[in-house]
Amino acid sequence: MIQKPAFNPLYQQVKARLLGRIAAGEWPPGTFLPCETVLAREYGVSHGTLRKALNELTSEGRVQRFQGKGTAVPTFDSDVHFYRYFLMKKPDGTPDYPSSQVVVARKARAGNETARLLKLSPGAGVFQIERVRVLGGRAAINERIYLPLARFPGIEGCATASLPNTLYDFYQKRFGVTIGRAVEYVTAEAATATDAKRLELAEGAPLLAIRRVALDLREAPVELRYSRCATSRHGYTVELR
Amino acid sequence: MIQKPAFNPLYQQVKARLLGRIAAGEWPPGTFLPCETVLAREYGVSHGTLRKALNELTSEGRVQRFQGKGTAVPTFDSDVHFYRYFLMKKPDGTPDYPSSQVVVARKARAGNETARLLKLSPGAGVFQIERVRVLGGRAAINERIYLPLARFPGIEGCATASLPNTLYDFYQKRFGVTIGRAVEYVTAEAATATDAKRLELAEGAPLLAIRRVALDLREAPVELRYSRCATSRHGYTVELR
DNA sequence: AAGTGGTCTAGACCACCTT
DNA sequence: AGGTGGTCTAGACCACTTT
Numbered sequence: 001m002i003q004k005p006a007f008n009p010l011y012q013q014v015k016a017r018l019l020g021r022i023a024a025g026e027w028p029p030g031t032f033l034p035c036e037t038v039l040a041r042e043y044g045v046s047h048g049t050l051r052k053a054l055n056e057l058t059s060e061g062r063v064q065r066f067q068g069k070g071t072a073v074p075t076f077d078s079d080v081h082f083y084r085y086f087l088m089k090k091p092d093g094t095p096d097y098p099s100s101q102v103v104v105a106r107k108a109r110a111g112n113e114t115a116r117l118l119k120l121s122p123g124a125g126v127f128q129i130e131r132v133r134v135l136g137g138r139a140a141i142n143e144r145i146y147l148p149l150a151r152f153p154g155i156e157g158c159a160t161a162s163l164p165n166t167l168y169d170f171y172q173k174r175f176g177v178t179i180g181r182a183v184e185y186v187t188a189e190a191a192t193a194t195d196a197k198r199l200e201l202a203e204g205a206p207l208l209a210i211r212r213v214a215l216d217l218r219e220a221p222v223e224l225r226y227s228r229c230a231t232s233r234h235g236y237t238v239e240l241r
Numbered sequence: 242m243i244q245k246p247a248f249n250p251l252y253q254q255v256k257a258r259l260l261g262r263i264a265a266g267e268w269p270p271g272t273f274l275p276c277e278t279v280l281a282r283e284y285g286v287s288h289g290t291l292r293k294a295l296n297e298l299t300s301e302g303r304v305q306r307f308q309g310k311g312t313a314v315p316t317f318d319s320d321v322h323f324y325r326y327f328l329m330k331k332p333d334g335t336p337d338y339p340s341s342q343v344v345v346a347r348k349a350r351a352g353n354e355t356a357r358l359l360k361l362s363p364g365a366g367v368f369q370i371e372r373v374r375v376l377g378g379r380a381a382i383n384e385r386i387y388l389p390l391a392r393f394p395g396i397e398g399c400a401t402a403s404l405p406n407t408l409y410d411f412y413q414k415r416f417g418v419t420i421g422r423a424v425e426y427v428t429a430e431a432a433t434a435t436d437a438k439r440l441e442l443a444e445g446a447p448l449l450a451i452r453r454v455a456l457d458l459r460e461a462p463v464e465l466r467y468s469r470c471a472t473s474r475h476g477y478t479v480e481l482r
Numbered sequence: 483a484a485g486t487g488g489t490c491t492a493g494a495c496c497a498c499c500t501t
Numbered sequence: 502a503g504g505t506g507g508t509c510t511a512g513a514c515c516a517c518t519t520t
Contacts, residue, residue: 009508035486046510051487059300061482067487068517085481091426181482185332187472188429188447206429206447212481231428238479240326241302241422250489276505287491292506308506309499 014043015053019062022073023217029172032070033063062180062217076169076179085168085182085214088135088234096135096234100143100165103198104130107149107156114146117213118221125149127156129163132198133227135234142198146224151177167223168214177222182214186236189228199230208236255284256294260303263314264458270413273311274304303421303458317410317420326409326423326455329376329475337376337475341384341406344439345371348390348397355387358454359462366390368397370404373439374468376475383439387465392418408464409455418463423455427477430469440471449477 018039027033034042040050054071057063061084064074074081089095108128115122126146133141145167147155152175164170171177189209196203207228214223229236259280268274275283281291295312298304302325305315315322330336349369356363367387374382386408388396393416405411412418430450437444448469455464470477 011508037486048511049509052508054487065487066518068485068519070486070518087479087481089426093424093426181480183334184479184481185330185334186427186449186477186479188449188470189472190447204445206431208427208429208449229429231430236427238328238425238427239422240328240425252489278505289492290490293489295506306506307499308497309504311505 010045011049011052011056014045014050015056017043018053018057019217022062023178025176027073029073029075029178032072035070076166076172081168082166085179087236087238088141088229089237090136090234093237098133098135098141098165100131100133102129102131102160102163104128105158105160105163108146110146110148114224117211117224118146118148120148120150127152129167131163138230138233139199140230140234142195142228144226148222151175151220151222171222178217179214179222180217180219182212185211187211191228195228199228201230205230207231210236251286252290252293252297255286255291256297258284259294259298260458263303264419266417268314270314270316270419273313276311317407317413322409323407326420328477328479329382329470330478331377331475334478339374339376339382339406341372341374343370343372343401343404345369346399346401346404349387351387351389355465358452358465359387359389361389361391368393372404379471379474380440381471381475383436383469385467389463392416392463412463419458420455420463421458421460423453426452428452432469436469440469442471446471448472451477 021027033039036047036050036054040047043050054063054065058065061074063071065071076082083095086098088098106128108126110118110120110122110124110126112122114120114126115124118126120126126148129145129147131143132139133143135141149156152171155175168179171179187209189207191199191201191203191205191207193203195207196205208231210227210229212223212225212227213221214225216222262268274280277288277291277295281288284291295304295306299306302315304312306312317323324336327339329339347369349367351359351361351363351365351367353363355361355367356365359367361367367389370386370388372384373380374384376382390397393412396416409420412420428450429447432440432442432444432446432448434444436442436448437446449472451468451470453464453466453468454462455466457463
């Protein structure tokens with residue numbers, strides 16, 4: 001099945017093949033992979049080598065392992081996955097679950113920055129979502145999202161009210177687009193008139209401006225998101241290690 | 242040497258013991274641990290079990306492994322370590338190395354928040370450092386740091402000019418205090434008069450306010466740091482995965 | 483009882499660095 | 502050549518979940 005030594009270690013080759021099959025949708029999120037013994041036989045490697053590949057995929061969040069049950073492809077509906085991509089927390093570090101109110105959902109054309117960050121041609125079709133996210137009963141985040149239409153065919157037919165709060169789960173279940181990782185660039189900016197109106201604060205008030213590019217399992221950018229956050233009651237929490 | 246099954250896996254016990262010896266300074270930063278064979282014999286475990294312990298310590302950044310050379314305790318003077326704790330980057334993601342100008346360095350007494358975050362009694366002795374950090378030729382970060390005197394004996398004798406730019410390396414070499422991880426809480430705030438003067442911008446301008454608590458290898462808080470950053474040319478970058 | 487992942491061992495061989 | 506970490510194997514047994 002697989003060349004013996006090659007240039008890459010065997011377990012890296014196995015890992016890459018497994019990830020490829022996950023990205024291709026062979027085991028959709030929420031389903032279980034074959035057990036270790038079967039996979040090891042299939043690739044013609046030992047138990048230990050296959051485990052090393054699966055363990056790396058586990059530490060990267062690509063699969064979840066359950067002793068006695070099996071190895072599953074994770075979905076985004078679990079809390080643990082949700083908070084991987086939602087870092088706003090109360091000053092004491094406790095999480096707060098946001099709700100969302102969609103304000104705008106329409107087709108648009110990619111501007112220069114949007115095209116560059118999503119690796120599209122300028123003017124390419126995108127879907128634009130604007131929503132206000134509520135934390136602890138107060139409007140706290142004014143958000144604008146751009147999605148390439150090519151990766152989300154038919155999304156322009158979605159009514160404003162049919163867009164769910166947990167978008168990454170929606171991308172996955174509805175369009176087969178799985179977010180693998182994201183890169184954020186955070187700055188402080190003054191609230192615009194729109195920010196001020198939607199977040200009920202003064203124009204010019206300091207906001208946390210987060211620009212996020214989310215990539216799928218093949219490292220292609222699939223979502224561009226601008227979040228403008230009032231930080232009087234919540235902050236952006238990061239652990240460095 | 243070690244109980245066989247116990248409640249914890251063997252490799253976890255080995256890992257904990259190794260970390261304890263690192264934290265105790267048995268192998269100071271920059272030095273090499275004994276080789277795998279020796280350590281395995283010492284703990285009475287197999288090659289594979291010892292490797293599993295060392296590999297976890299590696300992925301947590303506690304040791305660095307070099308094929309053909311050995312396993313070393315990392316220092317903070319390497320670039321890779323520095324940027325683990327310095328997240329401000331240019332908009333395109335390229336790093337920029339900061340320099341520092343110390344403005345204040347004096348003894349003080351812990352206020353309520355300082356005492357709580359550093360787990361001290363209110364009024365306990367701390368050392369306070371204020372400095373301006375320069376990025377790309379411009380004053381960009383106004384920083385205030387609190388250190389518990391109990392963990393940094395004699396630091397009050399340090400002249401302002403003798404405080405180096407890379408403090409974590411200094412803590413380690415001079416006081417045997419090794420930073421293991423840190424937790425940051427980021428908000429947006431308006432520039433105070435002091436911020437405005439030190440960073441050469443208008444009072445009320447939006448700043449990124451970062452509150453960091455740094456912990457040593459035993460998880461005890463050893464530094465409290467407030468960084469107030471102008472974000473016109475640099476932003477705070479995070480990768481989520 | 484049967485099936486899954488988790489731990490542990492013993493030994494072989496490979497890749498890299500230093501001498 | 503000798504020492505280091507890196508890979509790979511084959512097999513045993515343990516812990517957990519389901520039937």
